[in-house]
Amino acid sequence: MTAPLRIAVAGLGTVGAGLLRLLADNADPIAQRCGRRIVVAAVSARDRARDRGVALDGIAWHDDAARMAAEADVDVFVELIGGGEGVARRAIEAALGRGKPVVTANKALLALHGVALARLAEAKGAALAYEAAVAGGIPVIKALREGLAGNRVRRVYGILNGTCNFILTQMRRTGKPFTEVLAGAQKLGYAEADPSFDVDGIDAAHKLAILAAVAFGAEVDFAGIHVEGIREVGALDIEYAGELGYRIKLLGLARMTENGLEQRVHPCMVPLETPIAHVEDVFNAVVVEGDFVGRVVLEGRGAGAGPTASAVVADLMDIARGRPTTTFAVPASTLARARVAPMDLHRGAYYIRLMVADRPGVIADVTAALRDEAVSLESMLQRGRHPDEAVPVVLTTHETEEAAMRRALDRIARLGTVREKPRLIRIEAL
Numbered sequence: 001m002t003a004p005l006r007i008a009v010a011g012l013g014t015v016g017a018g019l020l021r022l023l024a025d026n027a028d029p030i031a032q033r034c035g036r037r038i039v040v041a042a043v044s045a046r047d048r049a050r051d052r053g054v055a056l057d058g059i060a061w062h063d064d065a066a067r068m069a070a071e072a073d074v075d076v077f078v079e080l081i082g083g084g085e086g087v088a089r090r091a092i093e094a095a096l097g098r099g100k101p102v103v104t105a106n107k108a109l110l111a112l113h114g115v116a117l118a119r120l121a122e123a124k125g126a127a128l129a130y131e132a133a134v135a136g137g138i139p140v141i142k143a144l145r146e147g148l149a150g151n152r153v154r155r156v157y158g159i160l161n162g163t164c165n166f167i168l169t170q171m172r173r174t175g176k177p178f179t180e181v182l183a184g185a186q187k188l189g190y191a192e193a194d195p196s197f198d199v200d201g202i203d204a205a206h207k208l209a210i211l212a213a214v215a216f217g218a219e220v221d222f223a224g225i226h227v228e229g230i231r232e233v234g235a236l237d238i239e240y241a242g243e244l245g246y247r248i249k250l251l252g253l254a255r256m257t258e259n260g261l262e263q264r265v266h267p268c269m270v271p272l273e274t275p276i277a278h279v280e281d282v283f284n285a286v287v288v289e290g291d292f293v294g295r296v297v298l299e300g301r302g303a304g305a306g307p308t309a310s311a312v313v314a315d316l317m318d319i320a321r322g323r324p325t326t327t328f329a330v331p332a333s334t335l336a337r338a339r340v341a342p343m344d345l346h347r348g349a350y351y352i353r354l355m356v357a358d359r360p361g362v363i364a365d366v367t368a369a370l371r372d373e374a375v376s377l378e379s380m381l382q383r384g385r386h387p388d389e390a391v392p393v394v395l396t397t398h399e400t401e402e403a404a405m406r407r408a409l410d411r412i413a414r415l416g417t418v419r420e421k422p423r424l425i426r427i428e429a430l
């Protein structure tokens with residue numbers, strides 16, 4: 001057997017400790033499969049005294065992760081600290097700078113600085129691998145880069161944030177509003193104390209930016225993503241979605257259009273007959289549509305110690321086998337700078353929910369605003385008669401342009417009879 005692959009691991013939290021556990025438990029099959037052992041030679045974290053439930057005997061401890069990356073006598077540097085700036089970035093740059101391959105789970109860093117890091121990796125002839133950064137345990141980067149490599153990708157989309165999927169699933173099952181379900185998710189440890197990264201769609205957007213780069217050979221463009229989170233999804237919307245034959249999911253979607261690369265993260269009405277509508281709780285799913293393969297659906301756990309460590313180990317095994325990988329599927333120097341497709345030009349169908357005064361003439365005003373913007377209605381639901389209260393009116397439209405829909409909605413929102421901010425959810429043709 002060849003000499004062991006010696007690795008340095010920076011960060012021993014959920015993922016780092018999970019990685020050490022996996023490498024210890026599955027040491028034999030891993031060695032058999034890649035022809036050499038993977039040995040943890042050095043580690044770094046903040047608190048040396050903390051019990052992490054994993055044996056650290058005989059492993060060199062470093063207080064300074066960037067210094068470990070720059071100096072440790074290892075073959076690979078594994079970054080599991082996190083954060084788009086700071087020590088994670090410095091450490092990865094230091095490792096790549098000395099030609100050491102890097103494995104990371106850091107989606108924020110790749111979404112913000114992926115192109116520069118890919119260029120550095122290429123210049124130094126070192127791999128930069130990040131399977132764990134997108135959809136945790138689902139091997140989607142490998143699928144795109146290898147199994148589906150012969151295709152032109154038409155579209156890639158998915159449920160990329162387990163916290164949001166858990167919240168939306170619970171809202172549907174219990175009928176409770178967002179804030180109440182979020183508080184429950186926080187108690188269960190499925191949502192952070194500060195949930196904004198997840199519920200405002202930023203985490204999903206980080207992953208989408210990376211997926212789109214791999215799928216379309218384009219520079220990572222986080223700033224070019226249209227991002228909306230799930231805070232405004234109401235219990236009523238979830239109920240109406242069911243009645244209309246949909247589930248509400250937070251999706252990240254990317255496709256190349258005649259206007260440029262369209263990247264969007266927002267709540268979507270997903271038809272019940274599609275597989276992704278049934279991906280529930282904390283599960284993630286990614287769907288790739290290729291020109292020759294058609295639709296490929298991958299589902300699994302997008303986070304957690306085990307699934308994320310599983311993805312980190314797959315990258316390490318590629319390096320152990322000496323299999324070269326190109327960071328974003330094409331050489332960094334040939335990544336295209338794609339135009340951003342303006343959201344105003346997006347075309348799709350819409351679900352609109354209004355809370356209106358129960359008075360004659362209200363619907364006529366609403367439909368006039370839609371007619372003037374050439375937005376064509378597909379269906380309308382109005383229920384309940386409460387003369388003193390606002391009642392819900394739900395409209396769905398045929399395909400129309402986003403800008404026209406927005407203009408119509410602005411006018412509708414200003415009607416004296418419309419009592420709350422109108423809710424808009426895009427209906428996706430999947």
Ligand SMILES: NC(=O)c1ccc[n+]([C@@H]2O[C@H](COP(=O)([O-])OP(=O)(O)OC[C@H]3O[C@@H](n4cnc5c(N)ncnc54)[C@H](OP(=O)(O)O)[C@@H]3O)[C@@H](O)[C@H]2O)c1
Nearest residue numbers: 011012013014015045046047065080081082105106303304
């Ligand atoms: N958790 C998941 O399910 C998941 C899934 C996919 C991707 N990821 C990504 O994986 C990465 C790690 O996430 P995590 O959940 O494992 O985070 P975590 O549990 O918060 O662990 C972070 C680790 O980094 C260490 N650390 C922080 N600052 C450091 C510094 N300056 N120098 C050295 N070590 C430092 C911490 O040390 P102490 O332990 O001493 O405090 C801790 O061990 C992130 O990029 C995250 O986005 C996580």
